[in-house]
Amino acid sequence: MDFRFANALKKMMDRLASWMNSLIVSLPNIIIAILVFLIVLFLSKYLSRIVLKLLKNSSLQASMKHLISKLVSVLVVFFGMFLILGILDLSKTLNTILAGAGVAGLAIGLALQGAISNTYSGIILSYIDQIKFGDWIQSNDYEGEVVDINLRTVTIKQRDNNLVYLPNKLVLENPIRNFSTTPKTRIIVDCGIAYSSDLEFVKKLVKQTVSQAFKEFNSEEEVIFIYKEFGESSINFETRFWVESKSALQVAIAKSKAIIAIKAAFDKNNINIPFPIRTLDFPKSYFEKNNEA
Template sequence: MKIQLTDAWNKMANRLESWLNNLIINLPNIIIAIFVFVIVLFLSKYISRLTLKLLSKSSLQKSMKNVIAKLISILVIFAGLFLVLGILDLSKTLNTILAGAGVAGLAVGLALQGALANTFSGIVLSYIKQIKFGDWIESNDFEGEVIDIDLRAVTIRQPDNNLVYLPNKLVLENPIKNFSSTAQSRVILTCGVGYSSNLEFVRDLVRQTIVSNFEPVANEKDVIFIYSEFGDSSINFETRFWIDSTSALEVAKAKSEAMICIKKAFDKNDINIPFPIRTLDFPKNFKFTQEQKEG
């Protein structure tokens, strides 16, 4: 038993001595490899910035420029890794890596299906013109301004200034409502007036009010006014007009301003905006008791 332990100790000592000798022999290469890899990291950042600067004069979207710069930066780092392996004289390791790249790629692809799908979707979203930086969009029940598109997610800023990160795959596969695709947005406002109102006067008054308070509306013909239904307590109408804005927040502000202006105009002309009321009908011979009258 003692002899076996001695042999095992000697083998371990010889192996450690061999490793130490190899480390000392390869120490210059290791130092050079570390130095080269650090340079590659700085070089990748510099090339990424240089790529953005060169692409700034192109007609590509800002998101596409960022994606191209990141991909070039990643390629530079991979090239640096292969260079480091060559400096360390790990050609056999390099060949093993290349030989196993197919199998490893398949395994990684299966394990990272979601991440790869988001990466591919990010490249597609960066290329298409239907969505770009500064657009006001609605997607997956979230609405806001697009402030970033990277290889993982689309970042939008909501009206309350909160940031929402939508995975690229979900944005690409689901409908996108882009409020910024046109130069104008339509404001739609619904309201109701009493049955005793002069409907033609109400229509003209609403149109005049919109024209006088909103600059983009040139004349009354630009205001669409439609009576929609006979409601339970009012005759309801809908009015529509355009404003020079592509932001949903600006549309909401314009709608609020229109409500204030129309309410002032109605009050000034004694036009009633009814609200639901309940009417109680009693039999003709019905009499209240003294307690009911006092109550």
């Protein structure tokens, strides 16, 4: 028993001595590999900044510029890792890694297909012109200003200053309403007037009021006024006009301004906007029974 223990201890010490000798022999290569690794990290950051500066005056979107700079940084790091494996004389390990990369890539692709889909969608969104930094968009029932587009999400800032992170895949696959692609937006205001009103006078008054309130974009002829229907308690109409707008908030402000101006004009000219009225018709027998009681 003592002989076996001593033999096992001797083999372990021999193995440790062999490892120590290998470590001492490889120590210069390890030091060089560490220095190369630090240099590669520095170069990846430095080249990423240089690429970003070179692309600054290009016509690419800001998100695409950041994406290209990050890809350059990643490629430099990968090149450095292969160089380090060569310095450490781990070429066999490198071959093993490359041989298993196919199987591992398939497994990782199946496990991360959602993330990969978002990454691919992020690249597409960074390249197209329909959405870019600073645009006011509406997508997936959320609305706000685009403040970031990365490889995972599109970040929008809502009018209440809250941030919403939308997965790139959902943004790319669903309709996007971009308020910033056109300099002008048509505003539609609905209202109703009493049946006793002079319809021609009301039409002329509303068109004059709106054209004066937004005279930089509308003349009286350009304001569209349409009577829509005979409502339960009013004759309803619709007014359409143009305003400068690059966000839904500007649209809401312009609509509020138009409502205030139209209401003031109606009050000045004694034009009534009626409340909903419901007429109740009771049969005569109802009152006769109540009188008898």
